[in-house]
Amino acid sequence: MSVDSACPAAGGPIPPGRLELADHTFHIGHLQVLDENGALIAKDAGGAPDLNPDQLIRLYRGMVLARAVDDRLLKLQRQGRIGTFAPATGQEAVSCAPVVAMRPEDWFVGSFRELGGRLLRGEPIDRSFLYYNGHEEGNTFDGGERTLPVAVIIACQMLHAVGIAYAMKLKGEDAAVVCFFGDGATSEGDFHEAMNFAAVWQAPVVFVCANNHWAISLPREKQTRSRTLAQKAIAYEMPGLQVDGNDALAVYQAVHEALARARAGGGPTFIEAVTYRLRMHTTADDPKRYRTEEEVKAWERRDPIPRLRKYLAARGVWNDEMQVNLDEEIRKEIEEAVKKFEEAEDFKPDAPFDHVFGIPHPRLEEQRADFLANLSREQGHE
Amino acid sequence: MSVDSACPAAGGPIPPGRLELADHTFHIGHLQVLDENGALIAKDAGGAPDLNPDQLIRLYRGMVLARAVDDRLLKLQRQGRIGTFAPATGQEAVSCAPVVAMRPEDWFVGSFRELGGRLLRGEPIDRSFLYYNGHEEGNTFDGGERTLPVAVIIACQMLHAVGIAYAMKLKGEDAAVVCFFGDGATSEGDFHEAMNFAAVWQAPVVFVCANNHWAISLPREKQTRSRTLAQKAIAYEMPGLQVDGNDALAVYQAVHEALARARAGGGPTFIEAVTYRLRMHTTADDPKRYRTEEEVKAWERRDPIPRLRKYLAARGVWNDEMQVNLDEEIRKEIEEAVKKFEEAEDFKPDAPFDHVFGIPHPRLEEQRADFLANLSREQGHE
Amino acid sequence: MSKLNMVQAINLALHEEMARDQNVVCLGQDIGVDGGVFRVTEGLLAKFGAERVLDTPLAESGILGSAIGMAIAGLRPVAEMQFSGFAYLMLGQLEGNAARYRARSQGRFTCPLVVRMPYGGGVRALEHHSESHEATFAHVPGVKVVMPSAPGNARALLAAAIRDPDPVVFMEPKRSYRAFREEVSDEPEVMEIGRAQVLREGSDLTVISWGAMMRPALQAVGEIEEQRGASLELIDLLTISPMDGETIAASVRKTGRCVIVQEAPFSLGPASEIIATINDKALLHLEAPVKRITGYDLTVPYFSREDMYLPSPGRVRRAIEETLDF
């Protein structure tokens, strides 16, 4: 565990006078549990989180699966078998570790780069393929009653998370919300409104900001002038800290404690998880246009997966044979998912008309009839 | 001048663990020049601002005029001679002192409770009456080319201020922007986006937040959990401080220095001016529903006008005779304005059609013709 | 039975629905201690407590966005926009999420919520306090738009909106808030959303309106019937979306003539959709062009000029006469 030194004064050149008063000082904490080689650091400051081998392996497996599915989706996309997709390679710790800290009754409110977390919450792989192939059918899954679908509008889901958290509190449920978003999201008005509402309502929500250094082509430093994203929590009198987002144990520990506090009525927490997007923004993006190979290389060395694996090996709960078996198991699982995805049944063409309103209305039914008539004519044509 | 002690840690109860890291600390400055009796405090820390008697009297006169116009508008409203209006009694220091710090080439971007500042920028009183009587004609004035009209949508004008400031910077003009808004505005998404853009662009803009403790019926403490509004500047790495907003000299000094910094390329500053709205939110509001007489009384004792007057008297630039003359002068000025307002010429009924687009279009002209035809028919009818 | 104005009738519905279903919560600016700037939510805080009646910070997207979360989690939030002029600030959440969760999740996640907002001109208000932008909401698939015109239907439609499984924008004609009273039943009442109401039957011409414009429409209809003994049918649209095309078409098929009275700007308002619906379903019965009396394609002028912007009974009367005489 390490702690940033207090930040020095901020702002541009200050003319002599009393405006130095505007020159506030502040201090932001930083949590790291494993060093880049997977060794425990600062044992005296708390040591490893209280996770048993099963939990550790569940977390590790989730991250390996996430990486493998990412690889496979990328291939499927290149073959034209799915549409646009946003790889998350390098960010597996941020999306998986919180899920291990969550209980089933907690809510998962994600953005669009947390497929790893979604799979760990129980989403079948083939349904995620369906989603990326343009089917609403891929957006929910049985057992996912508290896992919201992908949110594309940046930061919008943060307010839903706050509303859900408020509802949990009002209903007296012993449940909290974990909400994911990126560094870019911190610029949106909805980020601000959600942070403020959460703090005012002391809503049981944990905000996990995956600061992966880029919002498409915009580097983190141009997204906002603040030196950390965590310091934004100060604006709302909300606890906030930075964690090493490529250190799965640090992410776990921070979310675990923040969830405990939220459930205990202690309100929201803001966690800036510092990580890196190793691949393109989406399959439609060419990162060579805006960033260097060296930068990517530097971050490859901080890859969260080998890091956790080394820790597990050192703790004696993982070995090479287990890895070989896991790789094979996952390979098979994905192959089966691809098969299931490609053999997927015919989808009801007019399903969208079923899901406009819960109560049918003639105006929509007329349109459905027109749609079906056209459909049968066009199919007759071919 | 006084300085707040560093704020203690924030957040709800924290379970034992490492989340204490989230428990950031910070420090926010507070500027006050005059005590509540108008005496200079903390002379050693800088003393009074460098204002000559003419400037001091201009500031004082502006505040007295603002108060008198407020009184008169309230009467006019009660007589049904104007529409809804938002009194600013008690907040004269916040709206007038910045104008004394500004140059004509600086931009004034206000909200709706800075009539005092507008008058000091040169708006004729009778035009402000026109505005409150529902005429667009009251929204601009000759010489007001850099004074934007009233902005009703809370916080929206902050972004305009940032854009104008950016334009000044791009064009290399030696001009800055002063932007006004209230405590309630800090909750809006546009506040956040404007603060962030201003900091990222290092735009020459000074944000003056009139924290008057209420947003209609919502007290400041429920608007946001943060103990100061000034600390919100930390989120953007922007200098920010609190000033005593009923201390005209403190407001002047902070804005003066912030403008100097902005013009020098030092970027934006956030000033929280702590003040109080002594009257109703607008003439449609009944503050008795949500706040106590005692609270109002307590703030009446901190009235910015007698405070500045005592300071001027102590400095020997003001006396009772001057006050009598000023009161009479202002009375006359307002009477003349009322007269002018009530004798105002007939307004072009179809003016709105002139100001939809700069280039006429048949669709609008058809509608204008219809409008005029109806007008003449209805006038014939009566 | 008691005689209530619209503010009281809406307030009654809120009380009834909050008492009926503990999942109903209200949130918005100044709706608690203050009872709302129009006093529509008066008494709710005292009765149901601060956990169910939330005075929120000043943030429209925040209000609707958190209401969406509440709805997903099983509550039935009733959000207030202080004025419809500020509702654009939450349109991102409305169109992007409230309207879409059902489609996005094929019905697993839904947003049963209501966004109440006073709309419209005629009360000598400041800028942004006089708009009538129902078409903007009504063009968003997945959102229902309801506009009551009188105390009785306001109360019954608000109850329906709160019970509806989907997001409903509920636009209250502020000009009619205290303009008149109506007998309102002591029993809770619920009307069907999506159905227009034929207020008066007639055979010569159909007048269609909604919300605050029902008053000038009614006045003009009365005057014309009296003056020329014409038989006019008057339809209160009540729901803007989904629109009740059948009631409109059935009436125009019968009368062959139609005048629409709309407060919104001329172009792309509900009147255009009504005309298009008549074109689709009743064109051959038309004996004259449908006439639309509307606001103009102007920002609503400040109140010194708003009377000449708003459709007046005179304008409506002339339109009816011209259409009858066509």
Added chain:
Amino acid sequence: MSKLNMVQAINLALHEEMARDQNVVCLGQDIGVDGGVFRVTEGLLAKFGAERVLDTPLAESGILGSAIGMAIAGLRPVAEMQFSGFAYLMLGQLEGNAARYRARSQGRFTCPLVVRMPYGGGVRALEHHSESHEATFAHVPGVKVVMPSAPGNARALLAAAIRDPDPVVFMEPKRSYRAFREEVSDEPEVMEIGRAQVLREGSDLTVISWGAMMRPALQAVGEIEEQRGASLELIDLLTISPMDGETIAASVRKTGRCVIVQEAPFSLGPASEIIATINDKALLHLEAPVKRITGYDLTVPYFSREDMYLPSPGRVRRAIEETLDF
């Protein structure tokens, strides 16, 4: 003359206008280093520098709101929304300020700015990347809405939009970005905003469309003319607001029949306004109901189903046939 696709043509106009007037600045997400996610702004940063080509933080209201300030202060900002689906987030600034500063200040403060945005479906994109919501903008008084359909008019209308003294929403059919090329003049070209264009003259029926739908409309028109020798008039609307009612009415007065092809949802789209305009100005010439082929009142379905949502040449063809045979 060179043959350009629409991306290149828009890029050319941006280069030309930035070179012509140093007050023109561009701002938006990823428009600088990245050249825009569709490469529309490629090369601008290198040519005009980071002070005039701004990669902004991720905030739509921030982009438009600051552009408004820039415009007031004498710049000519061209703001990009990365996708029109996110444009709702800036509608508060558009309706509340860009559209109103002129009216509010009786012409003293104006907002000469352009908001460019790719819109529409057909590119197998994620949610919120396929909408066609021009009617929402077009219902805002004080805002112009322009929708080019081809490289040439895109280039000339964008130049006009940048020179226009008022806010213009410029909606680019992303589906047509690279779909085809056109000869484009080497000299800067400017077209008039607010005028529809008669692309083909004909006497039997008028087809009206705009933006991406011009392609299926054109295809259907070609097929019908070939198959049945009918004489069809084809109108490219180009400007949605203010709408060119005269060109529409003149054509329908001549042909008596009309089919409208619109990508937007059925209810309250531009097609409804066109029908209302025909009702106002040409009803007596109609020999058949006007037919509108549109999207449905659905959230645009995910791309696996979007083809059946989007008007196809087949749907247009059948509508033309039915209307001719009516």
